[in-house]
Amino acid sequence: MKVLLIENGGRDFYISRLAYAHFLIKKGYKVYALIPADGYVERIKQSGIEVISYPFDRKNKGILQIIKLIFFYRKEIRKNNIDIIHSFRFQPNLINTLSNLFSKRQVVLHITGLGITFSVKTLKYRFLKWTSKLLYFFQFLRADTIIVQNPDDINDFLGKRLFKKTIHLIKGSGVNTNVFCPLIDGQKRISNGFPRLKFICVSRLLWEKGIKELTDAFSQLPKDIQKKVELNIVGWPDADNPRRVSHDFINSFTGNETIFFSGKSENVASLLQHSDVFIYPSYYREGIPRSVLEAMAVGMPIITTDIPGCNLTTINGYNGFLIEPQSIDTIKQAIIQTVNNTVHLDAMGNNSRNKAIKEFSNPVIFNEIVALYKGHSKPHNISLNIM
Numbered sequence: 001m002k003v004l005l006i007e008n009g010g011r012d013f014y015i016s017r018l019a020y021a022h023f024l025i026k027k028g029y030k031v032y033a034l035i036p037a038d039g040y041v042e043r044i045k046q047s048g049i050e051v052i053s054y055p056f057d058r059k060n061k062g063i064l065q066i067i068k069l070i071f072f073y074r075k076e077i078r079k080n081n082i083d084i085i086h087s088f089r090f091q092p093n094l095i096n097t098l099s100n101l102f103s104k105r106q107v108v109l110h111i112t113g114l115g116i117t118f119s120v121k122t123l124k125y126r127f128l129k130w131t132s133k134l135l136y137f138f139q140f141l142r143a144d145t146i147i148v149q150n151p152d153d154i155n156d157f158l159g160k161r162l163f164k165k166t167i168h169l170i171k172g173s174g175v176n177t178n179v180f181c182p183l184i185d186g187q188k189r190i191s192n193g194f195p196r197l198k199f200i201c202v203s204r205l206l207w208e209k210g211i212k213e214l215t216d217a218f219s220q221l222p223k224d225i226q227k228k229v230e231l232n233i234v235g236w237p238d239a240d241n242p243r244r245v246s247h248d249f250i251n252s253f254t255g256n257e258t259i260f261f262s263g264k265s266e267n268v269a270s271l272l273q274h275s276d277v278f279i280y281p282s283y284y285r286e287g288i289p290r291s292v293l294e295a296m297a298v299g300m301p302i303i304t305t306d307i308p309g310c311n312l313t314t315i316n317g318y319n320g321f322l323i324e325p326q327s328i329d330t331i332k333q334a335i336i337q338t339v340n341n342t343v344h345l346d347a348m349g350n351n352s353r354n355k356a357i358k359e360f361s362n363p364v365i366f367n368e369i370v371a372l373y374k375g376h377s378k379p380h381n382i383s384l385n386i387m
Helices: 010-016 018-026 041-046 063-079 090-099 123-142 151-156 211-219 247-251 268-273 290-298 328-339 342-360 362-370
Strands: 002-006 030-036 050-054 084-088 106-111 113-115 145-148 167-169 197-202 229-234 259-263 277-280 302-305 320-323
Touching: 002 018, 002 063, 002 090, 010 018, 010 030, 010 041, 018 030, 018 362, 030 041, 041 050, 050 063, 063 090, 084 090, 090 106, 090 123, 106 123, 113 151, 145 151, 197 211, 197 268, 197 290, 197 328, 211 229, 211 259, 211 328, 229 268, 268 290, 277 290, 277 328, 290 302, 290 342, 302 328, 320 328, 328 342, 342 362
Parallel strands: 002 030, 002 084, 030 050, 084 106, 106 145, 145 167, 197 229, 197 277, 229 259, 277 302, 302 320
Antiparallel strands: none
16 A cells, blocks of 8 residues: 655754654555645655655745645645645645545544744634634645644534544654664663753744743742752744744853753753753643653653643653743742752653553554554554543
8 A cells, every 4th residue: 555644844854753654564564644845855765765856935835836836746646646644743634634625535634732823822823723723624625634733633523423433542753762762771870970960852943832931930949949950941932933933042042050941852862861850841731742742751750841742742740841831930949949949850751661662662652653644453442531
């Protein structure tokens, strides 16, 4: 069978879907990637995946570009005689649906979170939220399979009962627990007397990821605690996102002795391995954040918010701490609690890794996805009970 995997961008495909594409090939599928033409096309080709690329202007939000993509998708799907079209994220899902309205091919829509539209409560975003709900409803009418990453997202869909046979829960996109693993098995920085506890946050720099609340919390720590910690924020402002953190805000921390913005990194695994605690105070509508899963796989204690997606990764007191969204005080409390209880952090890190392997590792997630494809095998214990 031929599977077409559709992503928003080449980088997204390379980081988030490449391992799954190779997994499908090993299962006997013929795999194609459909992505915008960017710097990752050749990398993906060199890895053995057949790539279909097209020019795409992210700043162009006009309907004309979407119409052109609908016809392009449909032409390539027919030309390559694709059996399963599996798209990820909102816009590829929408174009996938429109391209296959009258075809009998299997359409798989993968919702990796509800995003900025469901995170911001201004009048503009409330209007966009309801528009998105209507578009989701339209997409679901055509979809053969709908995959969500956390059960809370279901509550925001219109007519959810109509789709209870097609909506399935698969927790996250998987994590490579061989690449993201402890640096030296059984030896952690925490238990070896390093003078400052290294907290790390890996994220796109959007306000809804809790970046301001995080920096405010570290800035307001008692002086005795502040001397014992440092914070490394790894990531970049998304130039195409209106909710991006400003460069002026980032530059205001130049020379700060506790808080560091280190920019984009191609070697996140190493940064995690050389840090102690992962902190992610997001109130963005996540699916399940990949960065948290990677930190868990490395064997790190997790501090994250009690919101959909994030709260599936962390059990309070077991492998980390859950905090309230948009709460500087609870971030501070979690930091202080972590500093004062370093003796328990190695055990929490071990619990994180065990949880990552058991629930979120690539083999677990990939097999669950493939089980939903028609003509391969039957779904198993991953349908949602929608009331």
